[in-house]
């Protein structure tokens with residue numbers, strides 16, 4: 214089944230023809246991809262990086278991470294959501310809910326509605342058909358949303374309920390549920406008699422990242438005459454009404470509140486702006502982005518155009534297989550929903566720097582997502598880096614994760630370090646203050662963050678930084694007096710390598726030596742006595758007395774307080790990617806390393822991954838992302854293609870159930886995209902491991918008029934092993950490419966790296 218494949222990357226070419234610029238690639242995006250079976254993606258409406266994510270909130274007794282569930286009842290339609298997260302829901306606030314008939318108690322749990330038909334979703338548009346006969350269509354801009362109601366003709370009251378206390382619940386029982394902490398509602402006379410708009414704010418806390426209180430401001434208009442009543446309850450968590458009257462406003466820190474608008478006409482449009490700064494800004498946002506009289510069709514088309522021009526048209530192919538095009542463009546879509554661009558909406562400090570929020574999380578995205586943003590979205594990538602440095606300046610740490618203007622939660626190391634180093638070695642400069650970036654990395658590497666007393670891991674901070682530093686600095690390994698001791702030791706080693714890399718580039722030789730040394734500390738966890746399936750030597754737990762016995766194919770609870778977080782010792786034993794020479798040597802040499810990798814993909818070995826043929830390999834979580842490509846380090850590129858192609862084809866589909874795990878803010882989708890491109894990025898190094906491209910041609914616009922062009926010949930669905938390769942017209946016989954320092958189309962200077970060690974090669 215071997216045929217001749219030719220890969221031609223790095224060739225500058227003119228592909229920005231008018232035809233491609235105007236192509237409506239949005240039609241290939243299936244916005245329901247990954248919404249069920251744990252993918253947890255958001256199927257509602259959003260612009261690229263949009264602050265507003267307008268969509269349904271459903272209830273069926275389980276956590277609705279993105280608000281959406283395929284079953285259950287609607288409880289509201291809200292302006293803010295996340296996409297692809299796990300843990301516990303966040304947001305689901307600034308709600309409207311259509312209700313037909315007399316509303317006796319707007320705080321009653323009975324205010325929910327069934328689905329009369331499946332929801333309809335596509336880029337920029339969402340439609341829900343409710344049991345009441347109401348149809349609700351939605352569209353959105355970056356900071357505002359449009360609700361178009363078509364009520365049934367039933368001779369009853371036609372209402373829109375605004376419940377400021379509405380928020381997505383959590384049913385995990387881990388104390389991660391969000392709380393409403395009060396707010397305000399004001400109903401105001403609009404310009405025409407009988408027309409009203411409402412403004413106000415709501416304050417909330419907690420959720421996935423155990424955030425402190427944060428406030429959102431809103432400003433909602435209706436294009437139809439209404440009567441209204443406002444209401445206030447008796448407490449923050451009770452549905453008992455205190456007042457339900459025609460007062461124009463309520464404000465309370467101790468009770469739920471909202472307003473009910475009642476219409477005579479069946480067709481009603483509401484335009485709602487949000488802001489994290491003020492009511493005035495929320496009103497300015499809706500007026501600027503969805504002015505009075507704007508139709509749903511206009512907003513919908515604007516979103517489609519934004520996705521086409523800002524994201525989708527950057528990647529083009531002459532491929533005609535619609536399934537593959539659905540996968541390509543849906544993956545691009547879902548990696549551009551988070552983080553959100555909240556530049557101009559940061560309530561915490563004034564700055565001329567960009568501001569990005571909803572980082573879920575660098576632990577997930579530092580491997581495949583930020584490395585892809587670097588080539589695909591250089592302007593956005595640079596803004597993200599600048600935003601991270603600004604957060605460090607004002608908050609003291611740039612955390613592994615952040616949402617609602619609050620750092621946390623840190624699952625492993627300080628992986629913002631990896632994001633910075635990846636950009637640095639690939640030559641990103643622009644307006645990035647690299648001294649500032651490096652200062653944030655040193656802070657992570659040296660200063661123990663204050664404990665935020667997370668009950669999941671009381672041993673240290675889960676908010677920011679590296680809380681197991683005391684052991685790391687004292688012993689060069691991490692004892693079980695800290696949670697996730699072994700998996701964090703691997704990640705801290707990687708993080709320290711990232712510091713060494715940037716220190717070297719900044720000419721800080723002492724720091725380089727120090728962190729390069731520290732980057733080898735993962736070796737202190739290598740226990741030659743750990744044995745499984747005929748292989749010995751794995752990363753194991755240890756304390757000051759010595760190693761603690763451990764099965765290489767069990768991670769116990771695999772959670773915050775355990776030795777290993779969300780992956781097996783076997784998997785983590787591949788993860789010091791900056792020191793693979795040593796891993797290969799410790800594993801018993803190249804041949805044994807290949808056998809060990811082969812065992813990783815052997816079906817029937819580990820029942821914990823029964824969804825994936827019971828392989829040790831888990832396609833659904835990030836610590837496994839690079840593993841299928843590691844064959845390239847021992848001259849078995851063919852096996853890298855075999856395994857990675859199998860995973861991509863078996864576990865990814867452009868369907869609602871088509872992700873192997875949580876999307877994790879697009880981390881899964883970006884892994885798939887690299888598989889399609891035929892490269893795999895070794896984050897923090899200039900190395901790209903060579904896989905096998907999916908398409909006969911693929912062009913990626915790199916910005917500045919440069920293009921990465923990949924072409925193959927002789928390939929098919931069944932024929933995909935690489936036979937020969939040319940790079941910029943020259944025959945290439947290595948299993949990796951190196952990112953050139955200046956940019957990819959400049960062939961006069963290049964860096965070639967192997968196993969983390971780089972040497973300059975000037976033609």
Ligand SMILES: *[C@@H]1O[C@H](CO)[C@@H](O)[C@H](O)[C@H]1NC(C)=O
Pocket residue numbers: 272273274285286325326327
């Ligand atoms: C959904 O609403 C219907 C009709 O009111 C009700 O019978 C059902 O119990 C509700 N389901 C849930 C999960 O609340």
Ligand SMILES: *[C@@H]1O[C@H](CO)[C@@H](O)[C@H](O)[C@H]1NC(C)=O
Pocket residue numbers: 272286322323324325326
């Ligand atoms: C939805 O409303 C029905 C009554 O219409 C009620 O029985 C049910 O408990 C409500 N569901 C929720 C989640 O409150």
Ligand SMILES: *[C@@H]1O[C@H](CO)[C@@H](O)[C@H](O)[C@H]1NC(C)=O
Pocket residue numbers: 396397413414416428464
């Ligand atoms: C919310 O609005 C009320 C009424 O305008 C105001 O008193 C309160 O300070 C606002 N809360 C915040 C956090 O801005």
Ligand SMILES: *[C@@H]1O[C@H](CO)[C@@H](O)[C@H](O)[C@H]1NC(C)=O
Pocket residue numbers: 450
């Ligand atoms: C409601 O809130 C009060 C005060 O915070 C708390 O003591 C009580 O347990 C809460 N009740 C429910 C049902 O959540």
Ligand SMILES: *[C@@H]1O[C@H](CO)[C@@H](O)[C@H](O)[C@H]1NC(C)=O
Pocket residue numbers: 459460
């Ligand atoms: C509120 O209702 C009362 C009694 O019906 C009426 O007198 C008053 O004018 C109403 N106020 C407003 C602002 O509509």
Ligand SMILES: *[C@@H]1O[C@H](CO)[C@@H](O)[C@H](O)[C@H]1NC(C)=O
Pocket residue numbers: 534535536537930
């Ligand atoms: C189209 O692509 C899909 C996904 O890779 C594949 O399963 C299918 O066989 C392809 N169809 C054709 C006609 O090649």
Ligand SMILES: *[C@@H]1O[C@H](CO)[C@@H](O)[C@H](O)[C@H]1NC(C)=O
Pocket residue numbers: 262554555556557592593596
């Ligand atoms: C982020 O938002 C700011 C303010 O709206 C805007 O100027 C900037 O272009 C946005 N960045 C991207 C990458 O879209």
Ligand SMILES: *[C@@H]1O[C@H](CO)[C@@H](O)[C@H](O)[C@H]1NC(C)=O
Pocket residue numbers: 723726727730
């Ligand atoms: C790095 O480690 C080597 C060997 O263990 C040691 O000789 C050297 O002093 C260390 N350098 C620094 C800067 O810690």
Ligand SMILES: *[C@@H]1O[C@H](CO)[C@@H](O)[C@H](O)[C@H]1NC(C)=O
Pocket residue numbers: 740741742759760
């Ligand atoms: C491995 O086990 C042997 C025999 O129990 C012991 O002597 C040796 O110290 C152990 N090695 C490690 C690294 O724990």
Ligand SMILES: *[C@@H]1O[C@H](CO)[C@@H](O)[C@H](O)[C@H]1NC(C)=O
Pocket residue numbers: 756757758759761
């Ligand atoms: C190290 O762990 C072993 C096994 O759990 C235990 O017996 C020993 O007491 C521990 N030593 C220290 C210093 O905690």
Ligand SMILES: *[C@@H]1O[C@H](CO)[C@@H](O)[C@H](O)[C@H]1NC(C)=O
Pocket residue numbers: 946
């Ligand atoms: C790879 O290319 C280099 C330089 O062109 C050449 O010296 C070497 O022999 C080639 N190796 C193989 C295995 O073809």
